[in-house]
Amino acid sequence: MSVAPLKLPFLTEEQVRVTSQSLGEPAWLLDERLDALGRVGRLPAESNQLFTPYLDLRQVRFADVDPYAPAARPRPQAATDLEGAAALLHVDEDGIVERVLGPEAAAAGLKIGTFGDVPSDSRQLLRTWIGDGSTLPSDDAFAQVARAAFTLGIVVHVPDGVRLERPIVLRSTLGAAGRGLIVRTLIVLGEGARASILEEQLPAADGTPHDPQAAQSLWWGTSEVRLGDGASLDVASIQDFGAGTVAIVNRDARLGRDAALRWSLASIGSLFHKSRIDNRLEGRGSSVHQVEIGFGSGAQIFDLTSYTRHIGEDTTGDLLSKGVFLDRSRGYIKGLIQINQTARGTDSFLGEFSMLLDRKARSVTIPSLEIDQPDVRRAAHSSSAGPIDESQVFYLMSRGIDRETARKQIVLGFLEPVVSRVPLARAQEHLRELLEQKWPATASAPTAETQTAA
Amino acid sequence: MTSTRDAVRDRRDEFAFHDDLIYLHEVKRGLTRATVEEISALKNEPDWMLQFRLRAYEHFLKRPMPLWTDGLDKINFDKIVYYRKPSEREEKSWEDVPEQIKDTFERLGIPEAERKFLAGVGAQYDSEVVYHSVKEELTKLGVVFMGTDQALIEFPDIFRKYFGTVVPPEDNKFSALNSAVWSGGSFVYVPKGVEVPLPLQAYFRINGENTGQFERTLIVVEDGARVHYIEGCTAPIYATESLHVAVVEVVALARSKVRYTTIQNWSNDVYNLVTKRAHAYEDSTVEWIDANTGSRKTVKYPSIYLRGRGASADIISVAVAGKGQHQDTGAKAVHLAPDTKSRIVSKSVSKDGGRATYRGHVKVAPGATNVVASVRCDALMLDDESRSDTYPYIDIQEDDTSLSHEATVGKISQDQVFYLMSRGLTENEAQNLIVQGFLEVFTKELPMEYAIEFNRLVKLEMEGALG
Numbered sequence: 001m002s003v004a005p006l007k008l009p010f011l012t013e014e015q016v017r018v019t020s021q022s023l024g025e026p027a028w029l030l031d032e033r034l035d036a037l038g039r040v041g042r043l044p045a046e047s048n049q050l051f052t053p054y055l056d057l058r059q060v061r062f063a064d065v066d067p068y069a070p071a072a073r074p075r076p077q078a079a080t081d082l083e084g085a086a087a088l089l090h091v092d093e094d095g096i097v098e099r100v101l102g103p104e105a106a107a108a109g110l111k112i113g114t115f116g117d118v119p120s121d122s123r124q125l126l127r128t129w130i131g132d133g134s135t136l137p138s139d140d141a142f143a144q145v146a147r148a149a150f151t152l153g154i155v156v157h158v159p160d161g162v163r164l165e166r167p168i169v170l171r172s173t174l175g176a177a178g179r180g181l182i183v184r185t186l187i188v189l190g191e192g193a194r195a196s197i198l199e200e201q202l203p204a205a206d207g208t209p210h211d212p213q214a215a216q217s218l219w220w221g222t223s224e225v226r227l228g229d230g231a232s233l234d235v236a237s238i239q240d241f242g243a244g245t246v247a248i249v250n251r252d253a254r255l256g257r258d259a260a261l262r263w264s265l266a267s268i269g270s271l272f273h274k275s276r277i278d279n280r281l282e283g284r285g286s287s288v289h290q291v292e293i294g295f296g297s298g299a300q301i302f303d304l305t306s307y308t309r310h311i312g313e314d315t316t317g318d319l320l321s322k323g324v325f326l327d328r329s330r331g332y333i334k335g336l337i338q339i340n341q342t343a344r345g346t347d348s349f350l351g352e353f354s355m356l357l358d359r360k361a362r363s364v365t366i367p368s369l370e371i372d373q374p375d376v377r378r379a380a381h382s383s384s385a386g387p388i389d390e391s392q393v394f395y396l397m398s399r400g401i402d403r404e405t406a407r408k409q410i411v412l413g414f415l416e417p418v419v420s421r422v423p424l425a426r427a428q429e430h431l432r433e434l435l436e437q438k439w440p441a442t443a444s445a446p447t448a449e450t451q452t453a454a
Numbered sequence: 455m456t457s458t459r460d461a462v463r464d465r466r467d468e469f470a471f472h473d474d475l476i477y478l479h480e481v482k483r484g485l486t487r488a489t490v491e492e493i494s495a496l497k498n499e500p501d502w503m504l505q506f507r508l509r510a511y512e513h514f515l516k517r518p519m520p521l522w523t524d525g526l527d528k529i530n531f532d533k534i535v536y537y538r539k540p541s542e543r544e545e546k547s548w549e550d551v552p553e554q555i556k557d558t559f560e561r562l563g564i565p566e567a568e569r570k571f572l573a574g575v576g577a578q579y580d581s582e583v584v585y586h587s588v589k590e591e592l593t594k595l596g597v598v599f600m601g602t603d604q605a606l607i608e609f610p611d612i613f614r615k616y617f618g619t620v621v622p623p624e625d626n627k628f629s630a631l632n633s634a635v636w637s638g639g640s641f642v643y644v645p646k647g648v649e650v651p652l653p654l655q656a657y658f659r660i661n662g663e664n665t666g667q668f669e670r671t672l673i674v675v676e677d678g679a680r681v682h683y684i685e686g687c688t689a690p691i692y693a694t695e696s697l698h699v700a701v702v703e704v705v706a707l708a709r710s711k712v713r714y715t716t717i718q719n720w721s722n723d724v725y726n727l728v729t730k731r732a733h734a735y736e737d738s739t740v741e742w743i744d745a746n747t748g749s750r751k752t753v754k755y756p757s758i759y760l761r762g763r764g765a766s767a768d769i770i771s772v773a774v775a776g777k778g779q780h781q782d783t784g785a786k787a788v789h790l791a792p793d794t795k796s797r798i799v800s801k802s803v804s805k806d807g808g809r810a811t812y813r814g815h816v817k818v819a820p821g822a823t824n825v826v827a828s829v830r831c832d833a834l835m836l837d838d839e840s841r842s843d844t845y846p847y848i849d850i851q852e853d854d855t856s857l858s859h860e861a862t863v864g865k866i867s868q869d870q871v872f873y874l875m876s877r878g879l880t881e882n883e884a885q886n887l888i889v890q891g892f893l894e895v896f897t898k899e900l901p902m903e904y905a906i907e908f909n910r911l912v913k914l915e916m917e918g919a920l921g
Binding site: 371373375 | 521522820833834835836837838840841842843844845846847848849850851852853854855856857858859860861862863864865
C-alpha cells in the first residue's frame with residue numbers, strides 16, 4: 001500500500017526551478033534540488049519493507065495545499081524579550097519575522113540565518129555541510145521532498161569551542177488553510193561546542209477554531225544536525241500545531257567522536273504527524289539519548305519512526321518512545337537499531353511503550369534490531385502496551401485522590417521523562433499545560449464508572 | 455576463535471545421503487496448468503480438489519514474490535519437479551515397504567524409534583506417504599492418523615469441511631503454490647473427548663535432486679480432545695536448490711489441547727517455506743514447539759488465531775543459523791476473542807556467518823478484550839561474521855490489553871566460559887553447554903529421545919563452529 005511513490009500535486013520541476021531562481025541559489029544547490037526531485041519520483045512512500053503496511057496517509061490531503069513561495073526579505077523586527085533564551089528565530093507562516101541574538105550569543109559568535117545569509121566567500125562551507133544530500137537519508141521520500149522543494153533554509157552554526165548556557169529558541173507558527181511551508185534547518189556544532197535548542201511549533205495566532213471541511217495546512221521540515229568531535233547538543237521540541245495541520249519532519253543527526261546528542265520530543269498537536277529520526281553514531285564514544293512522546297486524541301495519527309545506526313566503537317544509544325492514545329487516535333511507533341560490524345562495545349537500548357485509553361484507539365509498535373557485531377555492552381529492546389495500571393490508580397485513590405485525577409496523574413507521570421528535559425521553565429510549564437489540556441474535559445465530570453468506584 | 459576451528463570436523467555430511475531409486479511417476483520439471491491437472495488426475499481426486507488446485511495455481515501466478523525477506527528470487531520454479539510417487543500404494547506393514555526405501559529409514563533410525571514408544575508412524579518419502587502404522591488402540595478410539603491423500607478419499611466430509619479453511623490458498627504466494635501441487639503430509643482426526651496417550655510422529659524426508667516437497671498436513675481436534683504431533687526432518691545434500699513448501703492447518707475446537715512439535719533439519723540447500731497456522735476455539739490451547747537448524751533458508755512463522763473466548767497460545771521458536779544459512783523464523787499470535795492469552799518465546803543462535811531473524815506479530819483485534827500477551831526474544835551471536843535481526847510487530851486495538859515484549863542480543867559470556875573451564879571443561883565443551891542451556895526452554899518440552907537427538911544435533915553444529 002505504501003510502495004507507490006508519493007503523489008504531490010505541488011511538486012513539479014518547474015516549481016523547483018522557480019524557487020531556486022527566486023532565492024538566487026548557486027547552480028550546485030539547484031542540482032541538489034533536482035537530484036532530490038528525481039528520488040521522490042522513484043522512491044516508494046515507505047522504502048523500508050519492514051514498515052510498508054504501517055504508513056497511513058488516508059487522512060492527508062496533499063492536493064489541498066499550495067505551499068508558500070519564498071518569502072520576501074525578513075519583515076522589520078520589533079525588540080523582543082528573549083525570556084532567558086540565548087537567541088530566538090521565529091518563522092510565521094512563510095518566513096522569518098523575528099531574529100534576535102542575545103549579547104552572550106552574539107559575543108560567542110553564534111550564527112543564525114538563512115542559507116542565503118551564509119557569506120558568499122564561505123558558500124563552499126554550506127556546500128561542505130549539505131552537498132550531495134549528505135544531511136538527509138537518501139532513501140526517504142519525505143526527506144527528499146524537503147530537499148527538493150524547501151523555500152526557507154535556516155542555518156544555526158555554533159563555532160568550535162563555543163559553549164552556550166542558554167537555549168536557542170526556534171519558533172514556528174503556521175496554520176493558514178490551504179497553505180504550507182517546506183523548510184530545512186541545518187544545525188552545525190563545531191568541535192567542543194555546546195548548545196541547546198528549543199523548537200516550538202504552534203498554531204497560527206488567529207485562534208479561529210478548526211473547521212474539518214477547510215483545506216488542510218502543511219508544515220514540512222527537517223532538522224539536519226552535524227556534531228563535531230566532543231560537541232554536545234540538546235534538542236527539545238514541542239509540536240502543538242492546530243487540528244487542520246499535517247506536520248512532517250525528518251531529523252538526521254551525525255555525531256563525531258565523543259559527541260553527545262539528546263532529543264526530547266513531544267508531539268501533541270496536528271491532524272497527522274510523521275516524524276523520522278536518523279541517528280548516525282559515527283565517532284568513537286558518541287552517544288544519543290532520545291525520549292519521544294506522542295499524546296493523541298480525536299482522529300490524530302502519530303507516525304514516529306527512528307533509525308539509530310552504531311558505526312564507531314563504544315557508542316551509546318538510549319531511545320525511549322512513549323505514546324498515549326485517546327478516542328480514535330492511532331500511534332505507529334517504528335524503530336530500528338543497527339549495529340554495524342565495526343561498532344564494538346555498543347550499548348544500545350530501544351524502548352517503545354504505549355498506553356491506550358479508549359477502545360477505538362490503536363497502537364502499533366515495531367522495535368527492531370539488526371546486529372552484525374555481538375561484542376556489545378548491551379543490545380536490547382523492550383516494548384509494552386496496556387491500559388492505566390489499576391493498582392497505581394488504587395494506590396493514589398487510597399491516598400485520597402479521586403479516580404479521574406489519579407488516572408490523569410498517572411498518564412502525565414508516564415510522559416514526564418520528556419517534560420522534565422525541556423529547557424526554560426516557561427517552556428516546561430507550557431508543555432505541562434498542553435498535556436493537561438489534552439486530558440478530556442468530559443472525563444472530569446463523574447462517569448458511571450467513577451460513580452460506582454466512589 | 456578460529457584457530458582451532460579446522461581441527462574439529464563438520465560431521466554434517468554423515469547425515470546426508472541419498473539413494474538412487476526409480477520413481478514410478480514423475481511429472482515434468484516446471485509448473486504449468488497441465489502439471490496441476492496431471493497431479494490431480496494421477497491421484498484420482500474429486501473435481502472440487504482439482505478446482506481448488508487450479509484456483510490456487512492462478513493465484514500463485516498473480517501473487518508477487520514477497521520482498522520483505524531476501525534471497526527468494528534465487529528459486530528457479532522451472533527447475534523443480536512438482537510430483538514424484540516412489541511406490542504405487544500405501545504400505546501398512548513394514549515388511550511390504552520396498553527394500554531401498556526401508557534402508558534409508560533404517561539409517562534414519564525410524565524402526566528403533568518406533569519400537570520404543572511411537573504411537574504411529576507416517577514417514578514421508580518424497581511425495582507420498584509410504585508407510586503408516588497406527589496402534590490398534592488408537593484406531594479403536596476413533597483416532598485417524600493417515601496420509602492426507604488417503605484421508606481425502608476415506609474421510610471426504612470432514613476433510614472438505616476443514617481443508618483450506620485455516621490457510622486459504624490466497625494467504626500468501628507459497629500457500630498458493632502448496633495448494634496447487636500439494637501431495638502427502640499427515641491427516642489427524644481426534645474425536646470428541648479422546649486423549650491420545652502418546653505423541654503421533656511423522657518423519658519427513660526429501661530424496662531426489664530438485665524434488666519439491668509440498669506436503670499438506672491437516673489436524674482436527676474435537677471438543678475436549680488432546681493430541682501431540684511431532685515431525686522431524688532430514689534430507690540429503692545436493693548442489694542445486696531443493697524446495698520444501700508446506701502448509702500445516704490445525705483446528706483446535708473448544709476445550710481441546712494440541713501440541714505440534716517440529717525439528718527441522720533440512721540439508722543446507724533446501725528452501726524451506728512453510729505456512730503453519732492454527733485456529734484455537736473457546737478455552738482450547740495450542741502450542742507450537744518449533745526448532746530450525748537446517749535448510750539454506752527457512753521462512754516460517756507458526757501462527758495461532760485465537761478465535762474463541764479463553765483460548766491460549768504458546769509458541770516456542772528456536773533457530774540455529776550456521777554458514778550460508780538464513781533462519782527467518784518467528785511466531786504470530788492474533789487475538790480475535792476476549793480473555794485470550796498468548797506467550798511467544800524465541801531463541802536464536804547465529805554463527806559462521808549465518809543469519810538468524812526473528813519476525814513476530816502480535817495483534818489484538820477490536821473486540822478482543824482482556825488480552826494478555828508476552829513476547830520474549832533472545833539471540834546469541836557466536837562471532838562477528840554472523841548477523842541477528844529482530845522484527846517484532848505489535849498491533850493493539852483494545853485498550854485493556856496487557857502486552858509486554860523484550861529482546862536481547864549478545865554473545866557467550868566469557869565469565870560463564872571461565873567458570874565452566876575452572877570446573878574442568880574444555881573451552882569447546884563449556885561453550886556447547888552454554889548454548890544447550892540457552893536453548894533449554896525448547897529442549898525441555900521435547901520427549902526424551904528427541905531431546906537427546908536435538909542436543910546431539912546442536913553439539914554437532916557447535917563442533918563445526920567453535921574452537
